[in-house]
Amino acid sequence: MTDERRFERSLVTLRALAEDDVDDILKWVNNPDIVGNIATFSGKPFTRADELAYVQHMMASDSDRVFSVLRAGDGDYLGQVGIHQIHRRSSVARLACIIGSRDEMGKGYGTAAIARVLDVAFNQEKLHKVWLMVFETNVRALRVYTRIGFVTEGTLREEYFHEGAWHNMVRMSMLDREWR
16 A cells, blocks of 8 residues: 555545535535636536536435545535546546635645545445546646556546647556555
């Protein structure tokens, strides 16, 4: 396993996504400063009904495990982390993590949440591989994922059209034996 001492899991707790999280999610989901690096951001504001439908879909999904990230000290909501597109036969899934407030970024919460969800992915879900996609220009996220132990698999050239331009995406992954 990657050196566990580098990941202060104790900074956060994870709780299964719940309908009660919708109002907290709405605080950041329409903020381009927060979601600007999410490739699937549509540019169209999400309504409460949109977000509630999404949360309900995620809660019912057999191929997604999504958690709310809470600060361990006071239980305050910080963001979301999840493993998505779980393909059971191949034992692979996609990682996603977001800390929903600029004020809370850079404090280790995202790294702690990712470490906790990787524990779920590899220990509970028994996955073989977890992968992710990140904008090539998101240097901060690339540093975090590399520090955690993700390996770059390649660059998808001009993969997403976002904010008037084509963007390269970096695909990274981690295998179960690299986490253990």
